[in-house]
Amino acid sequence: MKFAKLLVLFSAITLALAAFGVRADALSDITKSGTIRIAVPQDFQPYGSVNSDLQLQGLDIDVARLVAKGLGVKVVLVPVASANRIPYLQTHKVDLVISTLGRNAERDKVLDFTQPYAPFNNSLFGASEIKVSGPSDMANQTVGVARGTFEDIQLTKTVPASTVIKRYEDNNTLISAYVSGQVKLIGTGDFVAITLGEKDPDHKPVFKYTIQESRCVIGLNKGEAPLQAKVNEILTKSKKSGELNALVKKWLNAPLPEKLATTYE
Numbered sequence: 001m002k003f004a005k006l007l008v009l010f011s012a013i014t015l016a017l018a019a020f021g022v023r024a025d026a027l028s029d030i031t032k033s034g035t036i037r038i039a040v041p042q043d044f045q046p047y048g049s050v051n052s053d054l055q056l057q058g059l060d061i062d063v064a065r066l067v068a069k070g071l072g073v074k075v076v077l078v079p080v081a082s083a084n085r086i087p088y089l090q091t092h093k094v095d096l097v098i099s100t101l102g103r104n105a106e107r108d109k110v111l112d113f114t115q116p117y118a119p120f121n122n123s124l125f126g127a128s129e130i131k132v133s134g135p136s137d138m139a140n141q142t143v144g145v146a147r148g149t150f151e152d153i154q155l156t157k158t159v160p161a162s163t164v165i166k167r168y169e170d171n172n173t174l175i176s177a178y179v180s181g182q183v184k185l186i187g188t189g190d191f192v193a194i195t196l197g198e199k200d201p202d203h204k205p206v207f208k209y210t211i212q213e214s215r216c217v218i219g220l221n222k223g224e225a226p227l228q229a230k231v232n233e234i235l236t237k238s239k240k241s242g243e244l245n246a247l248v249k250k251w252l253n254a255p256l257p258e259k260l261a262t263t264y265e
Helices: 001-025 026-033 059-071 086-092 151-160 171-179 189-199 223-240 243-252
Strands: 037-039 046-049 074-080 095-103 111-113 122-126 141-145 164-168 185-189 206-212 216-221
Touching: 026 037, 026 059, 026 223, 026 243, 037 046, 037 059, 037 086, 046 164, 059 074, 059 216, 059 223, 074 086, 074 111, 074 189, 086 095, 122 151, 122 189, 141 151, 151 164, 151 185, 164 171, 171 185, 171 189, 185 189, 189 223, 216 223, 223 243
Parallel strands: 037 074, 037 095, 141 164, 141 185
Antiparallel strands: 095 216, 111 216, 122 185, 122 206
């Protein structure tokens, strides 16, 4: 009887360890399945949006396809908002996040990251009549942000207590609030604001000040060193070949900054 119990216990432990081993090596799972699931933006032009044919397009979409091609697998694009992209990764709904993701100390505690693949500065924009040039000028002002973004985090830390921060669930809702006049100041990415101004000159947001200089990186779960190394290898190769620079120029109308183009870790 004791032997039988020990055998059952040993089998359970073996199965648990085997299951852990599978989860611990995402690259092997991706290679075996022939598919990678990547979280991408759907409301953040020019990084990710839906075109007239209801197809995803943008820089992050093309980078996701670049990574999948380098891995030799098919890609499943999973549209996410800023607020749910990290939870999607942590609950294993996706294998990678390529969605204008920036890196900071808090995120370093829960995620791992690849080398940067694109520039992304976070700034304050708004109506021309509002005179703001820094956080101290934000007293008694109202500003809109997409929930969970760097703009949300940094403005919360730096603006006076009298500032009202309106948090929207996604970028489309934020932009709609600005265009409709619900908010006259918004915190967003520089290229996002530029794209908005090009599409809607009547509501072109004016630059106020840079909230934080940042760069887009690819996020993955902790403990996935083989996958991290492989994606970094793909990005390095694409930087050296000029393929990544071509994608950045296509969507941002600017080349990959030299410092970023030679960063391989």
